[in-house]
């Protein structure tokens with residue numbers, strides 16, 4: 001365990017609340033706390049065993065009582081940071097927690113930097129880097145699925161998954177090394193089938209992990225979604241239906257939605273970052289053409305397009321133009337106004353889209369079918385956030401590097417290269433996975449990870 005200075009910070013939000021907690025961590029945590037805290041019973045925190053609490057009060061340097069406080073002691077190594085930790089819980093006023101922290105710092109602790117408690121937990125081997133990152137995501141999670149994913153990662157599901165792949169590759173690498181180093185010994189020859197099989201399995205598992213990254217990100221950040229369609233198809237009405245309230249101007253005249261309006265809505269648990277755009281229509285109107293240009297621009301970068309068609313009208317050239325511009329973009333066709341007599345030939349739509357939802361945006365009838373199509377397109381049915389998902393760009397890059405190296409190893413085998421060449425690739429993959437869980441990473445990377453944390457965590 002590293003011998004570091006004892007740190008302290010307010011660990012509860014900087015807002016009024018029922019209780020506020022000042023957390024102190026380090027080898028002097030108890031001595032520091034005993035300087036500001038006096039228990040009712042007269043017992044000192046230094047006399048406590050781990051997981052014990054004392055009730056008492058905190059006094060300022062000149063002897064004035066600041067607040068009633070419960071002191072909790074967690075003994076090293078069985079604490080969050082792995083060091084001795086004391087938590088002082090006071091009443092949650094901003095002033096009181098701030099004053100309490102000042103007293104603790106005056107008693108000898110130094111202010112904790114952003115994420116420093118979690119950083120110490122990582123350095124003391126209490127968690128790996130993916131777990132530390134998920135602590136931060138758990139704090140920031142707003143949706144249930146994102147929180148479940150972060151919880152799973154924080155409890156080590158992701159680490160174990162990565163660990164299994166790494167272990168399997170280490171096995172292959174050890175076998176290859178033993179066979180290459182001691183050819184005259186009784187090391188059984190490496191079976192090419194076994195090697196290929198092991199590598200294919202690693203390839204599959206890493207590919208799965210990487211595929212989950214995109215879905216996980218959709219849950220965390222929302223999908224950039226564009227509602228497109230010709231004027232009057234019902235885009236604004238659909239947007240309002242999804243938002244559950246009036247957000248953009250709806251009128252009976254074609255071409256009145258001029259600017260791009262953004263809004264985040266939850267559809268079947270997935271946050272969609274929606275942009276309602278003016279219809280995709282060539283126009284002379286200078287005001288509207290800004291909207292149209294913006295719509296076309298946005299289609300290019302959309303992660304999901306809801307293409308709205310008016311089922312009470314025949315298919316127009318604009319509708320066809322929209323269909324053409326959606327090639328290769330994940331899109332759900334929304335056949336709208338199903339409450340009106342149908343004039344639209346929906347076979348054309350079906351031929352152009354794998355996902356088609358029928359609904360009436362004005363009444364909300366059929367919204368379920370849209371939810372179903374959206375979750376299918378994202379393959380949400382097969383996504384279980386509790387299964388362990390990669391969740392940061394850093395993690396994705398390392399997993400990608402590992403996958404690339406495994407593929408190169410397979411390629412080397414296929415080309416009949418020497419086992420030395422294969423070994424180099426396998427070792428590359430292992431090193432990428434080590435870096436993924438935070439073994440053998442540079443201080444710079446560790447700094448980057450913890451920079452984004454808040455103080456007190």
Ligand code: GDP
Nearest residue numbers: 231232233234235236237250251337360361362
């Ligand atoms: P936008 O130009 O694509 O944004 O279309 P709007 O949302 O402004 O809708 C155009 C017109 O169609 C409005 O009068 C809406 O009330 C109407 N409308 C939209 N959805 C429906 C629907 O499902 N059924 C019916 N009957 N009318 C609808």
